[in-house]
Structure formats: C-alpha cells, structure tokens
Amino acid sequence: xxxxxxxxxEIQGRGEFIRLALEEAGADYIDVARRPGGEDKMFxxxxxxxxxxxxxxxxxxxxxxxxxxxxxxxxxxxGRRHKLVPATEAGMFWVHQLELTIADFLxxxxxxxxxxxxGLYYEDQKKEAKRxxxxxxxxxxxxxxxxxxxxxxxxxxxxxxxARLSTADLSLFQIVEGLRYAFPKxxxxxxxxYARVVQLHDRIAERPRIAxxxxxxxxxxxxxxxxxxxxxxxxx
Amino acid sequence: xxxxxxxxxEIQGRGEFIRLALEEAGADYIDVARRPGGEDKMFxxxxxxxxxxxxxxxxxxxxxxxxxxxxxxxxxxxGRRHKLVPATEAGMFWVHQLELTIADFLxxxxxxxxxxxxGLYYEDQKKEAKRxxxxxxxxxxxxxxxxxxxxxxxxxxxxxxxARLSTADLSLFQIVEGLRYAFPKxxxxxxxxYARVVQLHDRIAERPRIAxxxxxxxxxxxxxxxxxxxxxxxxx
Numbered sequence: 219x220x221x222x223x224x225x226x227x228e229i230q231g232r233g234e235f236i237r238l239a240l241e242e243a244g245a246d247y248i249d250v251a252r253r254p255g256g257e258d259k260m261f262x263x264x265x266x267x268x269x270x271x272x273x274x275x276x277x278x279x280x281x282x283x284x285x286x287x288x289x290x291x292x293x294x295x296x297g298r299r300h301k302l303v304p305a306t307e308a309g310m311f312w313v314h315q316l317e318l319t320i321a322d323f324l325x326x327x328x329x330x331x332x333x334x335x336x337g338l339y340y341e342d343q344k345k346e347a348k349r350x351x352x353x354x355x356x357x358x359x360x361x362x363x364x365x366x367x368x369x370x371x372x373x374x375x376x377x378x379x380x381a382r383l384s385t386a387d388l389s390l391f392q393i394v395e396g397l398r399y400a401f402p403k404x405x406x407x408x409x410x411x412y413a414r415v416v417q418l419h420d421r422i423a424e425r426p427r428i429a430x431x432x433x434x435x436x437x438x439x440x441x442x443x444x445x446x447x448x449x450x451x452x453x454x
Numbered sequence: 455x456x457x458x459x460x461x462x463x464e465i466q467g468r469g470e471f472i473r474l475a476l477e478e479a480g481a482d483y484i485d486v487a488r489r490p491g492g493e494d495k496m497f498x499x500x501x502x503x504x505x506x507x508x509x510x511x512x513x514x515x516x517x518x519x520x521x522x523x524x525x526x527x528x529x530x531x532x533g534r535r536h537k538l539v540p541a542t543e544a545g546m547f548w549v550h551q552l553e554l555t556i557a558d559f560l561x562x563x564x565x566x567x568x569x570x571x572x573g574l575y576y577e578d579q580k581k582e583a584k585r586x587x588x589x590x591x592x593x594x595x596x597x598x599x600x601x602x603x604x605x606x607x608x609x610x611x612x613x614x615x616x617a618r619l620s621t622a623d624l625s626l627f628q629i630v631e632g633l634r635y636a637f638p639k640x641x642x643x644x645x646x647x648y649a650r651v652v653q654l655h656d657r658i659a660e661r662p663r664i665a666x667x668x669x670x671x672x673x674x675x676x677x678x679x680x681x682x683x684x685x686x687x688x689x690x
Contacts, residue, residue, distance in 0.1 A: 274601050286547050288554040294550075311527055315524045319510045325561055334589060336594075358572075369506075
C-alpha cells in the first residue's frame with residue numbers, strides 16, 4: 219500500500235519524524251504537498267466535509283481508508299505496521315511514552331523562538347525569545363537530554379527501548395540533528411555530557427536507508443521557517 | 455486490580471485527566487502522592503534504579519508490572535481496558551488523536567502564565583504572560599474550541615468519536631472546566647460560539663460517577679499552582 223503523507227512542503231518540521239520512520243521502513247509513500255498543486259490538495263483534504271477524523275493541523279497520513287493525525291499517533295501506527303514498535307503491549311506503551319516525551323521536548327524547542335505566539339513573527343518577540351531560550355538551554359535541554367541518556371544507560375542494547383531499533387530512536391536522532399543546527403555553540407559545549415545520546419545519533423545516521431535519505435534531495439535542509447531555527451543571538 | 459496513580463498532590467493538573475477516566479470507569483485506584491508519605495514514594499518510584507520505563511515527569515500509573523507515563527498514553531491504556539476507547543484500530547487512533555490535540559491545547563493554556571520558563575515564578579514573567587495570553591485568547595483558544603465544535607458537528611452522537619463516550623470527551627470536559635476557572639470573563643463572552651462543546655461538557659457533568667466525584671472531597675479545587683490559573687489581569 220502507498221501511504222500519503224501531508225505536511226508543509228518547505229520545512230522538515232514535525233513531518234520529518236514521520237519521513238524518517240517511512241524511510242527506515244522502506245515504505246512506499248508520496249509526500250503529497252511537495253508535488254505540484256499538492257498544498258491545495260492538503261488544504262482540501264483537511265477540510266473535506268466527508269471526513270470525520272479531522273486533523274487539527276498537518277502532519278497527517280492517509281493509509282487506505284484511514285486518515286491519522288498527530289505525529290506521535292502516526293508513528294505509533296507506522297511503528298506497529300513496520301516493526302518499529304515492539305509487538306508486546308508493554309513495549310508499545312513504553313516506546314509511545316518516549317515519543318510523547320520527545321514531542322514535549324520539540325514544543326519547547328519551537329517555543330524558544332516563539333514564546334509569545336506562533337502566529338507572530340520572530341522579529342516581534344525577540345526579547346522574549348532571548349529570555350525563553352536562556353531558560354531552555356540552561357534548564358530544559360539538559361533535563362531532557364539527561365533523561366534520554368539515563369534511559370539509554372538503563373538499557374543494554376544502545377537503543378532506547380528493548381533490543382531493537384524503534385521509532386523513538388529515529389526521533390531522538392532528529393532532535394540531536396535539529397539542536398546542532400539551531401544551537402551549534404551550545405551543543406558543542408554540552409553534548410559530550412550526553413554521550414549515549416550522541417552515540418545513538420551516530421548509529422542511526424549510519425543505517426543504510428537513513429544515510430541514503432539524508433544525502434538525497436528528499437531531505438529538506440533546515441531553515442528559519444521550521445521548528446529548529448538558527449538565530450545566532452539565541453545561541454550562547 | 456488496584457491501579458496506583460502518581461501525581462503532584464496539590465493540583466488537578468495533568469493527573470485530573472486520568473482521575474476522570476478512572477472515576478468514570480469505576481476503577482479501583484490509589485492516589486499515591488496524596489497519602490501520608492506519598493510524595494516521597496512518588497520520587498522514589500520515579501528514580502528507582504530497577505525501572506527501565508522511566509517517567510520523565512508525573513503523572514505515571516502503575517498497573518501490575520507496568521509503569522506508564524505521559525497523560526495521553528495512560529488514557530490510551532486505561533481506555534482500552536475500560537471501554538473508553540473504541541475496540542477498532544481506526545477508532546483507537548482517532549480517539550488518541552483527539553487526546554493528543556487536547557494535550558497540545560493544554561500546553562498552550564499552561565504557557566499563558568509561563569511563557570518564559572516553567573521553572574520561573576509567574577511574577578517574574580507577568581509582562582510576557584500578558585502578551586502570550588492576549589494571543590492565546592484571541593487566536594489559539596478559538597481555534598482549538600472551534601475545532602472540537604466542528605468535530606462534534608460532524609458526529610451524530612453528541613460525543614467526539616463514534617456512538618459512545620470516550621476518554622476524549624472526559625478530557626474536553628476538563629478543558630472547559632479549567633478555561634472557565636482561568637478566564638471566566640472571556641469564557642462568558644465566547645463560549646456560546648462553541649455550543650456543542652458546552653453541551654458535551656454539561657452532559658459529562660451529569661454522568662452519575664462524574665457528578666459524584668466532582669462534588670466529593672477527592673476533587674482538588676482549582677488553584678494558582680496548577681495548569682489552569684486565574685489571574686484577573688490576564689482575563690480580558
């Protein structure tokens with residue numbers, strides 16, 4: 219079956235967490251909004267009068283008759299189908315718990331540059347962004363990274379959950395990629411404290427399908443429209 | 455089986471979404487941290503060296519051998535066990551999608567009074583809070599409430615998903631309760647626009663187990679330590 223992914227065409231954003239899972243799974247998918255006329259198709263799909271399972275916002279995924287929104291929800295769905303989530307109930311809830319914690323982390327990363335309102339320009343909240351980013355880099359990023367490092371320390375496989383790769387590992391890879399883009403100075407200074415997280419990142423980057431995807435034209439470069447933005451004045 | 459819920463003892467917060475599901479299900483549970491010595495027990499459980507499935511933060515739930523964190527994840531687990539989530543795969547992902555959207559809404563509600571940092575006092579970010587709340591009440595709250603009203607309009611049962619009550623209905627009830635506490639003036643002005651949401655709220659409030667719970671001592675009153683805080687200067 220061919221999946222249809224619907225997400226903003228010009229950024230990695232939340233869609234990228236889903237792309238990484240699809241790529242690792244070797245799944246057949248169309249990135250709908252990146253095709254000619256695709257963005258209109260995305261808006262039409264979101265507002266379709268026939269649709270009960272309304273997405274609040276992109277990303278959403280069509281899989282046959284199903285339309286599923288919310289990044290972590292989509293990853294749970296794909297993970298179950300493509301063995302990127304454990305088959306046991308306990309394993310499923312554990313990986314999903316990790317994904318939801320990564321989603322919380324991502325909101326806080328986004329809000330470093332948009333502490334006042336997501337509908338306003340960064341330029342109109344620069345002062346607040348500086349304060350929020352200061353707190354984020356000092357307190358929140360270390361807390362999240364330390365948490366994931368601790369989870370890795372408690373496991374023997376080098377993956378976050380159980381013996382095998384899961385969507386959570388791919389998502390944490392993307393978090394490290396994004397933090398390095400957004401806050402290169404800070405990350406150079408602090409990432410050695412989270413050696414297990416960095417090790418996992420490097421291990422994911424070397425997986426053949428991920429490596430091929432990352433070096434392809436399909437991978438949209440990070441930019442200042444996305445969630446991870448590099449504003450030098452925010453990076454200490 | 456007796457569940458053990460672990461959450462901060464003095465606030466409704468995220469724990470309340472789980473309490474409402476447990477109460478509606480008539481489940482047997484202990485609210486661990488509200489018992490004498492319970493908060494210490496919570497910290498010990500969170501840091502236990504034997505635990506692989508580490509919670510990042512409360513709430514978390516112990517169910518036999520399982521320890522599950524992340525509010526929406528816990529609700530998915532309880533919902534499947536107590537028929538508060540549809541048995542079909544499509545129904546399960548739809549209800550969970552709604553829960554995750556409610557979780558996003560809740561983060562934005564929290565950030566109205568803490569736009570700069572969750573570790574700082576409100577008093578140290580009052581100016582930023584005023585700006586953020588302005589954007590929230592003008593743009594974000596109407597967008598979320600309008601979305602849920604639209605979802606209800608597309609369904610025939612008066613519930614958000616399918617023909618029966620789900621955890622998502624209970625959670626949306628709690629959102630309306632909290633918004634009325636935090637922003638009474640604004641809600642009096644705007645809530646008539648979301649009549650289906652208000653109707654659902656009223657219907658949930660009348661359910662016998664919920665009504666009994668709400669009028670009991672178990673229901674912690676809203677206060678200015680929780681997620682929903684009433685600061686008159688933020689309510690227009």
